[in-house]
Amino acid sequence: MASPLLSLRKINKSFGPVHVLKNVDFDAYAGKVTALVGDNGAGKSTLIKCIAGIYTPETGEFIFEGNKVTIAGPRDATALGIEIVYQDLALCDNLDIVHNMFLGREEKSGITLNESTMESMAKKTLDGLSVRTVKSIRQKVASLSGGQRQTVAIARAVLWNSKVVILDEPTAALGVAQTEQVLKLVRQLADNGLAVIVISHNLNDVFQVADNIAAMYLGTMAAQVEKNSVTQNDVVRLITTGSSDAIAGAKK
Amino acid sequence: MSEQITIEKSLRDWWSKVKAGQVGALPAILGLVVLCLVFGSMSSVFLTPGNFANLLTQAAAVTVIAMGLIFVLLLGEIDLSAGYAAGVCGAILVIMITEMDYAWYIAFPVSILGGVVLGAFIGYLVAQLKIPSFVVTLATFLAFQGLLLLLVGEGGTIRIEDPVILAVENKNLSVSASWIFFFVTAGAYVLSGLWKFSKRRRAGLVDSLFKFWVIKTIGLIVIGVAATSALTVERSNNPELVSLRGIPYVVPVILVLLVGATFVLTRTSYGLHIYAVGGNAEAARRAGINVKMVRITAFMICSGFAAVAGMIFVSRANSISPTTGGSSTLLYAVGAAVIGGTSLFGGKGKVSDAILGGLVVAVIDNGMALLGYPAGIKFMVTGAVLLISATIDAVSRRGASAG
Numbered sequence: 001m002a003s004p005l006l007s008l009r010k011i012n013k014s015f016g017p018v019h020v021l022k023n024v025d026f027d028a029y030a031g032k033v034t035a036l037v038g039d040n041g042a043g044k045s046t047l048i049k050c051i052a053g054i055y056t057p058e059t060g061e062f063i064f065e066g067n068k069v070t071i072a073g074p075r076d077a078t079a080l081g082i083e084i085v086y087q088d089l090a091l092c093d094n095l096d097i098v099h100n101m102f103l104g105r106e107e108k109s110g111i112t113l114n115e116s117t118m119e120s121m122a123k124k125t126l127d128g129l130s131v132r133t134v135k136s137i138r139q140k141v142a143s144l145s146g147g148q149r150q151t152v153a154i155a156r157a158v159l160w161n162s163k164v165v166i167l168d169e170p171t172a173a174l175g176v177a178q179t180e181q182v183l184k185l186v187r188q189l190a191d192n193g194l195a196v197i198v199i200s201h202n203l204n205d206v207f208q209v210a211d212n213i214a215a216m217y218l219g220t221m222a223a224q225v226e227k228n229s230v231t232q233n234d235v236v237r238l239i240t241t242g243s244s245d246a247i248a249g250a251k252k
Numbered sequence: 253m254s255e256q257i258t259i260e261k262s263l264r265d266w267w268s269k270v271k272a273g274q275v276g277a278l279p280a281i282l283g284l285v286v287l288c289l290v291f292g293s294m295s296s297v298f299l300t301p302g303n304f305a306n307l308l309t310q311a312a313a314v315t316v317i318a319m320g321l322i323f324v325l326l327l328g329e330i331d332l333s334a335g336y337a338a339g340v341c342g343a344i345l346v347i348m349i350t351e352m353d354y355a356w357y358i359a360f361p362v363s364i365l366g367g368v369v370l371g372a373f374i375g376y377l378v379a380q381l382k383i384p385s386f387v388v389t390l391a392t393f394l395a396f397q398g399l400l401l402l403l404v405g406e407g408g409t410i411r412i413e414d415p416v417i418l419a420v421e422n423k424n425l426s427v428s429a430s431w432i433f434f435f436v437t438a439g440a441y442v443l444s445g446l447w448k449f450s451k452r453r454r455a456g457l458v459d460s461l462f463k464f465w466v467i468k469t470i471g472l473i474v475i476g477v478a479a480t481s482a483l484t485v486e487r488s489n490n491p492e493l494v495s496l497r498g499i500p501y502v503v504p505v506i507l508v509l510l511v512g513a514t515f516v517l518t519r520t521s522y523g524l525h526i527y528a529v530g531g532n533a534e535a536a537r538r539a540g541i542n543v544k545m546v547r548i549t550a551f552m553i554c555s556g557f558a559a560v561a562g563m564i565f566v567s568r569a570n571s572i573s574p575t576t577g578g579s580s581t582l583l584y585a586v587g588a589a590v591i592g593g594t595s596l597f598g599g600k601g602k603v604s605d606a607i608l609g610g611l612v613v614a615v616i617d618n619g620m621a622l623l624g625y626p627a628g629i630k631f632m633v634t635g636a637v638l639l640i641s642a643t644i645d646a647v648s649r650r651g652a653s654a655g
């Protein structure tokens with residue numbers, strides 16, 4: 001396998017006396033979907049918040065594109081091209097799709113907003129993701145379905161030539177058809193060359209879309225394996241016991 | 253490409269927006285038309301040019317307060333003290349001119365600065381200390397009322413004789429200046445609209461709302477011509493003694509405020525951030541917007557507009573009194589904003605809502621007074637209209653989230 005775009009080595013993070021991440025290693029590859037699985041409280045959210053710069057780990061290294069980097073805040077992560085799509089999406093219902101995608105980073109000419117540039121860029125990004133379900137990119141987000149809202153949130157994350165996109169439970173609130181649509185979009189992101197990290201509880205989704213699976217157990221990385229080398233049962237065992245003894249492709 | 257887009261498609265797009273909960277100005281326009289027809293048929297005075305000019309000057313102060321309030325309402329906040337902020341700023345203006353002999357062009361900016369400081373104080377308490385704006389401005393409502401009383405002196409009024417300040421509500425543009433004003437305004441409106449659409453076309457973006465804009469613009473120009481014609485008719489009972497023709501000075505004053513505030517809200521990133529904070533403050537924060545700063549500045553703008561309204565009050569009454577900006581002023585202003593289509597839940601509204609709503613409120617006030625109804629009935633009818641508007645707001649919101 002090619003060298004990873006983003007590597008985390010021996011990450012440790014505590015909240016007071018609680019040791020949440022214990023020597024966690026994690027790799028994400030360009031053009032691949034890496035699923036991050038684990039039971040509630042295993043440390044998935046803490047890990048991605050460390051990647052996104054919201055938490056700063058006590059010890060450990062980040063290696064991005066082969067260089068050691070420090071991520072001290074969300075701005076550092078954004079500057080590297082790491083974007084996160086939260087589970088609650090963080091969209092403004094009363095704004096249209098274009099304004100949501102550019103919120104906080106508007107294109108301006110002088111002091112006025114450059115609406116036509118923003119609209120063209122938003123359109124290009126959505127086209128690049130093969131999104132055809134949105135009628136008009138000037139409609140308010142309030143009028144969109146759950147899947148479409150997820151699409152807008154994802155499109156916002158890739159608008160800035162980002163290299164790593166982290167999706168937190170992208171299908172948790174969606175129906176069958178919309179889940180399908182979002183998973184297709186996730187695949188499309190990876191095919192466009194991004195490193196995609198997906199947190200999910202749904203192993204069917206994981207097996208449908210992921211290339212690699214990273215399973216966490218009680219604050220440790222139980223194993224990071226290629227999807228093709230494991231079965232769903234293996235992953236369930238990793239999640240529930242943290243034991244990777246039975247898995248051939250596992251690198252502890 | 254745009255040739256294929258028909259008027260029907262334009263209207264259909266607009267209708268789907270209406271159904272999606274973006275009813276916009278439609279109910280207020282319909283209400284205004286109905287009210288004018290009813291009062292016009294019941295009173296012989298209501299539809300005269302004289303009463304029309306009177307209506308505009310009556311509506312002016314409340315409308316300006318409402319314009320400022322819209323910045324605060326867009327955040328989902330409220331400023332209950334904007335009426336008395338107008339009173340306090342009016343008092344600053346009068347005291348500086350009458351008692352301290354300052355020129356109006358010094359006193360007026362100082363009174364606006366006073367308003368901005370009051371707003372910064374409110375905004376700081378709301379944004380930094382996270383006290384609900386309802387409570388903060390209820391307190392400042394009382395405090396500003398007290399401040400006004402102290403400034404003016406109990407029971408007293410202070411007269412003002414400055415000709416410029418008095419002219420705002422009491423003098424009119426000359427007939428030729430009125431028409432020049434109309435043509436410049438209409439020309440600027442048409443050109444800016446065409447420029448916007450041509451820019452979008454050059455960028456290769458489709459515009460289904462262009463035909464709708466044309467219809468709207470024609471409608472506005474017809475109304476503008478009618479209004480200017482009506483206002484340039486002689487409306488004095490005794491033209492030989494004193495002639496009364498032309499657009500009242502307060503109209504261009506309000507128009508400048510309207511254009512300025514609309515520009516800020518729709519064309520700048522600051523305006524977009526106001527809508528964003530009102531729609532989803534947490535999302536705005538995560539997008540890197542300084543939510544606190546947006547909140548504080550919105551209250552500053554609101555009180556700054558109130559200061560202009562204070563000047564208009566003073567001009568209309570020729571004086572300042574301890575009740576200027578009191579009684580129903582603030583409630584009328586909130587009513588005007590909501591009747592015009594601004595949501596009390598935040599995130600939805602336009603500055604022009606204040607003009608429409610302000611006219612509705614003034615028409616009810618004026619029309620019922622002409623028909624000889626007591627103030628009690630007037631308040632109840634205005635209350636009912638406000639309730640209807642709030643209902644439309646709430647129902648259309650439900651429609652939007654169900655979609």
